[in-house]
Amino acid sequence: MLFVEVNVRDPSDFEDKLRVTAKHVDGHRMLHVDGSSVATCLAALFLDIGERTGQVPHVYLEWSEGEVLRRAIHDDDARPVVHVM
16 A cells, blocks of 8 residues: 655646655655645656556545546546545
8 A cells, every 4th residue: 555645835836747755654655745736746646657557556535536637648448547435
């Protein structure tokens, strides 16, 4: 299991690169992402993970699937799978 923590910077500060750092907290693997919006950070992070691994990531959230993924990846089979709880 991997946890993701998003730190929202100034939402008007758009930048094309995210800052991602990895760390261990109490024995848990964590990625820390700095960006201008939670949805954009998560979409970009999981798209990148999918490209690097060649596998479609599965994401479990207590949040509905955002339009960011639908706009970025039109093919449903290539889009990260978001499991809404």
